[in-house]
Amino acid sequence: MPAFHKAWLESTVGIFNACSSRLCQTLDKTAGRVVNMEAMYNSVALDIIGKAVFNFDFQSVENTSPIIDAVYGLMQEAEHRSFFLLPYWKVPILGYEALGVGPLVERQQTFKAHISLINDSLDTLIKEALLTRSEEDIEALEARDYASLENASLLRFLVGVHSIHVYVNACIHTYIHTYIRISLFGDFLFFV
DSSP states (O other): OTTSSHHHHHHHHHHHHHHHHHHHHHHHHTTTSOOOHHHHHHHHHHHHHIIIIISOOOOTTTOOOHHHHHHHHHHHHHHHHHHOSSOGGGSBTTTBOBTTBOOOSHHHHHHHHHHHHHHHHHHHHHHHHHHTOOOBOHHHHHHSOGGGOSOOOHHHHHHHBOOSOHHHHHHHHHHHHHHHHHHHHOHHHHOO
């Protein structure tokens, strides 16, 4: 993928360093107490993904918010689905809305709410990136000084790629949305 060229990767190292430093500062404040390191690693990973891909700072190492809870809820649902023998979430009315009824399973109601919140947030981030884009060819994007950009995210890069195909502009929102959901949450969450 052209986004993963040397200049962009080098700019991403700064994001890793900044997020890791915030994790270390937070851990320093908890000296002498028991800390759930799995949760802390998940939080720093979310912060890195948020900044590198969406130019969105979750600050999940220091704070919690509905979007963070929704992302963690989706990760828990992914784990649940990977181990559960019967895929009840694929059954109409039980797992998803059909004929104006459902989902009846409370866990799936929560999942639906989490998906809606994340989709709304993704839509907002994609719209912002599309509004500020300037189409360029791959060579121009690779020559950019990513360290000096306010938004050097992968999402910003994807919406800035110039294409001669008319359908790309019509499909870019769907493509990015699908790419992000499959990348973060796996195929089985997307095809529900």
